[in-house]
Amino acid sequence: MSDNQTIMEVNNLKMYFPITRGVFKRTVGWTQAVDDVSFRIKKGETLGLVGESGCGKTTLGRAILQLHKPTAGTVKFEGEELTTLPRRDLRERTSRMQIIFQDPFSSLNPRMTVGAIVREPLVIHGVANGEERRRVVEELLERVGLNAQFANRFPHEFSGGQRQRIGIARALALNPTFIVADEPITSLDVSIQAQIVNLMEDLQDELGLTYLFITHDLSMVRHICDRVAVMYLGKIVELSGVEALYNNAMHPYTQSLLSAIPVPDPVVEETRQRIILEGDVPSPANPPAGCNFCTRCPKVMERCFHAEPELKELAPDHSVACFVAEESWQKASMQKEV
Amino acid sequence: MTVDTQSQVQVAAEAGAEDVLKRPSYGYWRDAWRRLLRNKVATIAGLYIVLITLAAIFAPIVTPYDRDAPDFGNTREGPTIEHPFGTDPLGRDVFTRVIFGGRVSLGVAFVGSLTSMLIGLTYGAIAGYLGGWVDDLMMRFVDLMYGFPTLLFIILMMLVIPPNSSPALIMVGLFIALGVVSWLGTARLVRGQFLSIREQDFVTAARALGAKPARLITRYLLPNSIGPIVVALTLSIPSLILTESTLSFIGLGVKAPIPSWGVMLSEGWRGMQSDPHLAIFPALAITITMLAFNFFGDGLRDALDPTMRGRD
Numbered sequence: 007m008s009d010n011q012t013i014m015e016v017n018n019l020k021m022y023f024p025i026t027r028g029v030f031k032r033t034v035g036w037t038q039a040v041d042d043v044s045f046r047i048k049k050g051e052t053l054g055l056v057g058e059s060g061c062g063k064t065t066l067g068r069a070i071l072q073l074h075k076p077t078a079g080t081v082k083f084e085g086e087e088l089t090t091l092p093r094r095d096l097r098e099r100t101s102r103m104q105i106i107f108q109d110p111f112s113s114l115n116p117r118m119t120v121g122a123i124v125r126e127p128l129v130i131h132g133v134a135n136g137e138e139r140r141r142v143v144e145e146l147l148e149r150v151g152l153n154a155q156f157a158n159r160f161p162h163e164f165s166g167g168q169r170q171r172i173g174i175a176r177a178l179a180l181n182p183t184f185i186v187a188d189e190p191i192t193s194l195d196v197s198i199q200a201q202i203v204n205l206m207e208d209l210q211d212e213l214g215l216t217y218l219f220i221t222h223d224l225s226m227v228r229h230i231c232d233r234v235a236v237m238y239l240g241k242i243v244e245l246s247g248v249e250a251l252y253n254n255a256m257h258p259y260t261q262s263l264l265s266a267i268p269v270p271d272p273v274v275e276e277t278r279q280r281i282i283l284e285g286d287v288p289s290p291a292n293p294p295a296g297c298n299f300c301t302r303c304p305k306v307m308e309r310c311f312h313a314e315p316e317l318k319e320l321a322p323d324h325s326v327a328c329f330v331a332e333e334s335w336q337k338a339s340m341q342k343e344v
Numbered sequence: 345m346t347v348d349t350q351s352q353v354q355v356a357a358e359a360g361a362e363d364v365l366k367r368p369s370y371g372y373w374r375d376a377w378r379r380l381l382r383n384k385v386a387t388i389a390g391l392y393i394v395l396i397t398l399a400a401i402f403a404p405i406v407t408p409y410d411r412d413a414p415d416f417g418n419t420r421e422g423p424t425i426e427h428p429f430g431t432d433p434l435g436r437d438v439f440t441r442v443i444f445g446g447r448v449s450l451g452v453a454f455v456g457s458l459t460s461m462l463i464g465l466t467y468g469a470i471a472g473y474l475g476g477w478v479d480d481l482m483m484r485f486v487d488l489m490y491g492f493p494t495l496l497f498i499i500l501m502m503l504v505i506p507p508n509s510s511p512a513l514i515m516v517g518l519f520i521a522l523g524v525v526s527w528l529g530t531a532r533l534v535r536g537q538f539l540s541i542r543e544q545d546f547v548t549a550a551r552a553l554g555a556k557p558a559r560l561i562t563r564y565l566l567p568n569s570i571g572p573i574v575v576a577l578t579l580s581i582p583s584l585i586l587t588e589s590t591l592s593f594i595g596l597g598v599k600a601p602i603p604s605w606g607v608m609l610s611e612g613w614r615g616m617q618s619d620p621h622l623a624i625f626p627a628l629a630i631t632i633t634m635l636a637f638n639f640f641g642d643g644l645r646d647a648l649d650p651t652m653r654g655r656d
Contacts, residue, residue, distance in 0.1 A: 031480070068548075071552055097554035105549065107548075112544050112546060113545035113546050115567075115568070117650060118563070126555075126563075130553050130559065160650040173549075176553075
């Protein structure tokens, strides 16, 4: 099914973490952080991955990069299956896919100079040497908008935004094609957020990068992403082009998320209808029997408690995993036929 | 190396006037060395440690007197020009004996802490890096060893060595006994450090870049856990000196006529009222050396932490 337009293809990916108890570490259960997730990312696009804290966004991003060994499923990157690759070959592949972290204060080794941090990928993969390496590092620093003379300084001498730029320079060092951006702007000031997002967009244009942009900032998603995947409790509940999602969200969870975005117009803001969800997210160690969202869904039906909805493409490039959405779609298409 | 670094610092200072951004390129260790030299107390403490170690090694050259030969014409003298630390009841020069005593005390301290460091670091690093059931198993063994009374363990070990064997053998026995029990704390410390740093994003970043375990440990985990390790090491040296004194005092350490600071202190203590110099000088040797190690350790910890740059 993979064509040369697809850079990343994830099928039925599961990432379960064992819950152990007692002296002998008996496994008493599994935290289903990512449960049966499938999607594709096209070359050069930005796929947004949104969802609330603890829904498995970060785990999914790391499982794709093989930083966690997935429990089941396949991850195909540039046509090559990663989950079965031996470790040594994996290291070669990883140079083409990189990660940008949420917290710029813990993502840089405090005992290394900035130059050494950015040089590290080159050293590990034996790219260039001596003078050549120094030049590459300077280029990278300048590319992300830092003064190349900062190379001899240590990370603690920089601000959050500058540190995030250093992290981006490190991720770019090996000319990757695919970058997982794990909430890259969440811990930054709003004014700095725009700078970093603009930098990432510029880099995408210049270098033809593909991003998996993990975030919970829905207005930022609309700005930077081409498509969006909404996650809830380890599953993707809706996957669609960004405009289709914002104009015609089909999953009740997505609808409630979108209703929470403040509108920068006091008149509209006053009349904004919020869909407030009841209760808490169930534990990923013990998800509900039917649809994962059935405990909180405002439109829940009898069927939702027993069967699990699958992700179905209800409109072109717009998939939803929801019985309610499915039924209303069926009704609509029947009316069309009549 | 020192001269080289200083000249570079000078170059940097001159360049700094025109271009504040530019700083000479230092590796991590060069930078640490530079910061250590800037800390005066630590430098002086370090110099003292080097000096007293050299004096102990070259003891026969440093002092004109024989360590054991009695001189009954000059017993129990106070400090004089000829005998700066005075003489003991057998007329032996106290300064000479303090210097020679340093061989045992410092030797035990260095070798003991070195073995404890080597075993503890390796053991803790393996447990902390691998984690999981390996870590569990390894740490339960440490717990088991911890439960065993240290002094009793050392006494049992020392009993294996026949009491009339050569001084060298007894020294080796001491080293082994102290080394074997003192690595436990180091192992726990290193393991704890590794476990917490292992989960940090910059280690994940290195793994995403394909760094091998050896590189992860030497470039990421170890440099970031070195602070507490160095402090523990320098604090363990004084406690090793004291343990050696204790053992020698109860007759399990080195035996007369070989002096160690602990032995000299325990002997001198009895004549404290008539000849205070017999106890004061070995006590001073222990105290000053312990202080020096503490100051040096503090300085080293700060020097190894780049975030301390520019702070005093």
